[in-house]
Amino acid sequence: MKDKALQFVCTQCGRVETKWLGRCPDCGSWNSFEEELVAPAQPSGGKSAQITTETKPLSLDEIVVEPGFRYESGISELDRVLGGGVMRGSSILLGGEPGIGKSTLMLQMIEKCSFDRSVLYVSGEESPSQVKLRAQRLGLSLPKISIFCDTRIEVLVTVLQKMKPQVVVVDSLQTLSSGEVASPAGSVNQIRFCSTELVGISKQLGISLFLVGHVTKEGVLAGPKVIEHLVDTVLYFDQVGSGIRLIRAAKNRFGSVDEIGIFHMGEKGLTAVPNPSSFFITDREGQSAPAGIAYTAVVEGTRTFLVEIQALTVPSKNGFSRVYSDKIDTARVTRIAAILERHAQIRLNDQDIYVNVAGGMKLSEVSIDLPLALALWSALKGVSLPSSLVSFGELSLAGEVRTVGFSEKREKAASELGFERVLLPKSNKGKGTLKQYPVDTIKKALGVCGTIG
Ligand SMILES: [Zn+2]
The missing domain is CATH 3.30.230.10 (Ribosomal Protein S5; domain 2)
Incomplete structure (x- = not known):
């Protein structure tokens, strides 16, 4: 145990330092470094790893690409930024400020997905009845969706293995925790550990995994940035003007990052703005524009x-x-x-x-x-x-x-x-x-x- 080392990690961007710094040289955040204990790597004991059929290399000919590898989420603007739809077994991080509409977007998406897919919604922020009320307010019917409110990663992994859902939404990744990690939920250690577990099991079971992550300016919680490298796709949700939301890909293993999705936020949730060409100019009703x-x-x-x-x-x-x-x-x-x-x-x-x-x-x-x-x-x-x-x-x-x-x-x-x-x-x-x-x-x-x- 004497080999455990202490290091400091920026909760906003994941930069690792050997000593505490007041300001992160990478992302410029103040007071964002958090202490973390690193356990030494497990010694393998000199034995070489067993090769099983699952770990054997395959020739490309042996690999069967199943149809339906990419499917539509049912939310056109989301599919657009994803590069045409959701990939099976892929992990998608959806980041944004609290209250911007991430949960709303996810609920609207899983309603559409649940017609022909099994969906599990993991809620660490709200109780099942709160989720149900929110869905009712949005006019969504979610009869086929399973809700799970335990965010202990060990329990969650068992549930995923047993249930094998096709789509999983975790809202939010900052509420996940594992008994194997000493630091509290929302810390860099927990977020990294739990996300790695979930991304791994999703790949294995072909689950499309959506991780919702809060971006907080104060740095109270570790930001989604610390797991950007772990997931296939990183989407950020932004508010522009009143009631308008933009969704952009910061990383996309399965498509370009040029597309943006545009939504209007109203009482009934988010509605896609499919033809936004005039969305960003002021209507002056034939009057000419003023100077400037x-x-x-x-x-x-x-x-x-x-x-x-x-x-x-x-x-x-x-x-x-x-x-x-x-x-x-x-x-x-x-x-x-x-x-x-x-x-x-x-x-x-x-x-x-x-x-x-x-x-x-x-x-x-x-x-x-x-x-x-x-x-x-x-x-x-x-x-x-x-x-x-x-x-x-x-x-x-x-x-x-x-x-x-x-x-x-x-x-x-x-x-x-x-x-x-x-x-x-x-x-x-x-x-x-x-x-x-x-x-x-x-x-x-x-x-x-x-x-x-
Ligand atoms: Zn940083």
Whole structure:
């Protein structure tokens, strides 16, 4: 026993250190390190492991791929981010802040799944009657679903072995505990140990395992990040604007991570928003937009959305410029401001800059450079951008407007929403659905905006 070593683990990201640190160098969390005892690896006693038929290597020809290996969860937006459906034997982590709707989404999903699959819902947060009441409030009928409220991992594993359900939801992973681990439920040790057990048994039995994990800013509980490497798919659930939820894959062994799922949260739970192209722009009922607003079309996975970038500039009080922007990276806003200053003689270095995106979507595509520049220019000059104009393009540090992908797709989405004109990179010029204004420099782009009205 003397070989037990002490180490410290960040509860937010799982970083391991030999001594306690006040701030995690990886994820930047404060006071997130927790003490943990590591037992030495069990000596194997010199005996080599027995080879059984199950551990024998197989040739690829011997492996039979059963039909129905991937099936639809019944929630279209969830299937979209999963890459087309749920894989049998796969483990999916669903992370998000408490109260955002993770349990609601899971209950809605298992109702759909339970028509042709056996489902076990493991609830460590709510009693069976609370779960039932919640389901009734959502108008769900769950007659075929088994609920289990014991979160001791040893008991749970026995139940899974006996019952062999096809879908298991564990809500939440922070309530799981094992008698073999000394630390309390919700600690890094417990989460790691219990998740490893569950992921292992699910692979073995072909169970699709959903692990719900709370993300807490305070770091009271260890975050889902500590098990991201254990599971096949990591989904994060986010709130944007009022009543809108986005679901994104941070990791997906069975599909791309480009797709986002969009839901509307109402009294009856989450409803999919299958056609969100106009979801993120403000309806001004034919009125032209005020100064500081630029429209663009962004591509996320297979879908294109129209979004509205808003900028505001005010003379800074202390002589230097500050940037406030959380939907677009502040470094990017600063870079675009510098390009405007150097290549279009737009003075922004004595201004405080505020940038926002209507609807609250975070934007990271390079194509938003040009519309962002236009919004800043429009805000500073107090002049509205030309009506029914959409723009996209990347800006180089030399002030050039560079090519972006999916030009036709963006134009098509914009024209469907009533936009008529597009300011785009000269190299993207071609047959489009809108009246095109091709430009190759930011200076020319602003010139066009000043003349077409
Ligand atoms: Zn960390």
